[in-house]
Amino acid sequence: MDDDRFQQQIRFILEIDKLKTIIRRTYLLHADRAENTAEHSWHLAMMAILLAEYANEPVDVARVIKMVLVHDIVEIDAGDTYFYDATAALDKHEREHTAADRLFGILPGDQGKELRELWEEFEAAQSADARFALALDRFMPQLHNYHTQGRSWVEHGISADQVLERNEGMAEGSLKLWECAKSLLADAVSKGLLPPKDAERKRDGAPEEK
């Protein structure tokens, strides 16, 4: 019985090694490759330790750390859904819930429940801990984009308007980080790293050039 529990834990630990092969759209600052989700999760956990003082409300840092460590594990089955991809967003919820069933189901009941609840809390963004964790998760790619000449924004034809619209929820977790993100974005626009508005397509419906 005891050993069943240990075997379930080890099976999960081996399974989540796959998170190191899930590739995000964000680029590393010091190497010419995209980031994977495992290293992204480590980086967020470090941010949680260092930036907790900028949460709008008091947060339980240890819970925020756990939350960001776990928040993307469902991507092992569901894949990384690009933040600005409206089509992929349509079935994201369903894909990720199916993934959560399988992945957290590998663990002993109590631990599967704990991790799943942390993930669901993060997704719902209804607690102070989750709102702050979400702000970190939104802030990080903007920092990386700013410091890689807007590389991922450019590759996906993202405008500053889209960045603002999709990220303004950050303000509910951390006004300080949201102000910083807006200021980096304004500077990126002034440097020509990305256009202020998705102007042409919206105005005259002209087809995109290939």
Place this chain on the structure above:
Amino acid sequence: MDDDRFQQQIRFILEIDKLKTIIRRTYLLHADRAENTAEHSWHLAMMAILLAEYANEPVDVARVIKMVLVHDIVEIDAGDTYFYDATAALDKHEREHTAADRLFGILPGDQGKELRELWEEFEAAQSADARFALALDRFMPQLHNYHTQGRSWVEHGISADQVLERNEGMAEGSLKLWECAKSLLADAVSKGLLPPKDAERKRDGAPEEK
């Protein structure tokens, strides 16, 4: 003043992105590449969450998580010192302390001190939290080696005797994980994944083949 602090924190967060480019000797389970230290640190933190019940003494899981997140940041400057490389071990202490001075020195004083003390505690292995964190750090590469046909052991000509000798300190943090590691190692020897002893070189002093 306040903004100096914020800028120091952001500078450190950008700097530690480099940990994603520090390559270890351990291979991933589901991709044909070696692991980097950032994703390794994430994986250890997940193990701390899931395996804390096997620590010999009661541990503060939140502290263990922080400790493993931080424990290898010095590798950004000092590089990854291969666990079985006795020559590289000679100046490891000096290299890593110089690295700690520079890296933790980027942070505001209070936070640099907190992270440095966590790292020093890990290195000294004199607390229950550190002994358990160290056991996790030893256990993980053995798990990965076992599940990749001993790939890294084979590449570096490591024998089971060496693995036992270098890892027995694990027992001070977690007897359970040490028993598991020994049992995996015995199985690996029985499958011929690595030799039981580094026999030839020790017995007759014959030079290594190139």
